[in-house]
Amino acid sequence: MANSSRAPGRSRRLRAALVVSAAVGLLATAGAVVLPGSASAASTLGASAAERGRYFGTAVAVSRLNDSAYTTILNREFNQVTAENEMKIDALQPNQGQFNYGNADRLVQHARSQGMLVRGHTLAWHSQQPGWMQNMSGTTLRNAMLNHVTQVATHFRGQIEWWDVVNEAFADGGSGARRDSNLQRTGNDWIEAAFRAARQADPNADLCYNDYNIDNWSDAKTQAVYRMVQDFKSRGVPIDCVGLQSHFTGGSNYPSNYRTTLSSFAALGVDVHITELDIRNAPSDAYRNVVNDCLAVARCKGITVWGIRDSDSWRSSENPLLFNGSGQKKPAYDAVLAALNNGTTPPTGNPTTPPPTGNPTTPPPGGGCTATVTPGQVWGDRYNTSVTVSGASTWSVVVAITPPQRISSTWSGSPTWDSSGNVMTMRSNGSGNTFGFTTMMNGNSSARPQIRSCTAG
Ligand code: G2I
Numbered sequence: 001m002a003n004s005s006r007a008p009g010r011s012r013r014l015r016a017a018l019v020v021s022a023a024v025g026l027l028a029t030a031g032a033v034v035l036p037g038s039a040s041a042a043s044t045l046g047a048s049a050a051e052r053g054r055y056f057g058t059a060v061a062v063s064r065l066n067d068s069a070y071t072t073i074l075n076r077e078f079n080q081v082t083a084e085n086e087m088k089i090d091a092l093q094p095n096q097g098q099f100n101y102g103n104a105d106r107l108v109q110h111a112r113s114q115g116m117l118v119r120g121h122t123l124a125w126h127s128q129q130p131g132w133m134q135n136m137s138g139t140t141l142r143n144a145m146l147n148h149v150t151q152v153a154t155h156f157r158g159q160i161e162w163w164d165v166v167n168e169a170f171a172d173g174g175s176g177a178r179r180d181s182n183l184q185r186t187g188n189d190w191i192e193a194a195f196r197a198a199r200q201a202d203p204n205a206d207l208c209y210n211d212y213n214i215d216n217w218s219d220a221k222t223q224a225v226y227r228m229v230q231d232f233k234s235r236g237v238p239i240d241c242v243g244l245q246s247h248f249t250g251g252s253n254y255p256s257n258y259r260t261t262l263s264s265f266a267a268l269g270v271d272v273h274i275t276e277l278d279i280r281n282a283p284s285d286a287y288r289n290v291v292n293d294c295l296a297v298a299r300c301k302g303i304t305v306w307g308i309r310d311s312d313s314w315r316s317s318e319n320p321l322l323f324n325g326s327g328q329k330k331p332a333y334d335a336v337l338a339a340l341n342n343g344t345t346p347p348t349g350n351p352t353t354p355p356p357t358g359n360p361t362t363p364p365p366g367g368g369c370t371a372t373v374t375p376g377q378v379w380g381d382r383y384n385t386s387v388t389v390s391g392a393s394t395w396s397v398v399v400a401i402t403p404p405q406r407i408s409s410t411w412s413g414s415p416t417w418d419s420s421g422n423v424m425t426m427r428s429n430g431s432g433n434t435f436g437f438t439t440m441m442n443g444n445s446s447a448r449p450q451i452r453s454c455t456a457g
Pocket of ligand 1: 084085127128167212245276314
């Protein structure tokens with residue numbers, strides 16, 4: 001399936017969303033222009049990244065959402081989340097055919113309530129396979145893998161901005177070969193098969209290949225992944241992005257050619273994401289360099305750190321993160337925020353008024369049901385909307401948004417989009433009669449979604 005067959009609802013244009021506009025609402029409100037280093041510079045990582053057209057996210061361990069010190073930092077600083085473990089194969093399908101979405105859904109719900117973007121991690125991986133899958137091979141394994149991809153991507157459809165479709169499929173060292181694994185032994189085309197299945201299940205999510213030790217442009221592993229992406233693009237395999245995990249810890253350092261790596265992948269026509277950043281002992285210089293490199297590459301969409309506090313890290317003894325165990329900001333935090341604030345602000349639309357917080361609007365009646373809009377939370381770059389349907393238990397509601405605004409995620413319904421990407425038809429999916437969505441303002445902070453019709457059945 002070629003990219004052109006994607007539904008447009010969360011296409012590349014949307015990526016610009018996060019992106020361009022966070023500053024806009026804030027600046028409009030403040031009536032000021034943020035200059036590098038000026039007094040009005042953003043004071044959190046997420047808000048500052050959004051001003052530069054990026055996100056700043058973190059891996060989240062769902063069990064820690066009960067820790068209020070943790071959640072306070074999460075909600076204040078970050079506008080993107082990745083499940084540290086809860087969307088892995090063993091977590092989601094512990095027994096064949098039995099899917100466990102509880103923890104993952106909880107994270108998605110938390111993200112939605114905060115307007116955070118969600119990266120899904122990961123659909124196909126040689127590691128963290130449940131026992132039943134580890135023991136499989138051949139066609140049986142290939143089919144089980146594809147079924148997992150399809151089931152999971154379908155379950156989360158409309159809620160995931162980017163999927164790490166395949167994780168860590170290349171070998172370390174100088175061979176440039178694929179990593180040997182049970183999945184690899186099902187045939188070299190397992191990666192593209194996974195991407196095709198993911199595209200089919202969720203045409204609106206961007207699909208990434210994610211790996212570690214592909215940060216140094218000179219490394220054979222980096223070159224091998226580059227050639228795979230080049231090949232996929234040339235053959236129309238649906239790939240949208242490459243994730244560089246960037247664990248600069250435990251023996252691998254920030255390489256001086258990192259920016260070359262980012263821009264070289266981007267030149268293939270894919271976005272690049274820094275997906276699991278942590279740096280041993282959190283040196284400010286290295287963190288600053290990573291931020292500056294991402295900001296220098298237009299297709300570098302954002303940075304995710306692999307945990308919030310050092311005590312949350314998978315390598316806590318290396319203190320590789322931006323907050324210490326007490327939740328205090330470390331020098332690396334200040335370096336990252338300053339680098340973000342000093343970055344170039346991408347061109348934006350011309351906002352005039354701050355987002356209205358006005359009253360619910362009642363749309364025109366449709367064929368047998370009524371859809372009532374309730375405005376939800378508003379952030380600098382985006383806002384939530386809820387729509388409640390009365391008069392029918394199964395329904396479809398047509399919602400139009402005003403470009404350049406884009407819908408970035410939805411919940412409690414099954415969305416499809418028209419070819420412009422501006423008109424969403426939301427169908428009931430058994431989740432009740434209230435659905436919702438997040439809209440990125442993209443430079444227009446005043447427009448609000450319009451209900452075009454509500455049709456029963
Ligand atoms: O290893 C660091 C990361 C490398 N890239 C892919 C990531 O998915 C990976 O994350 C780590 C998590 O940070 C760890 O938390 O992946 C590990 C393996 O999946 C995670 O470790 C696992 C332990 O191996 C399990 O024993 C444990 O039950 O964490 C699980 C939950 O705490």
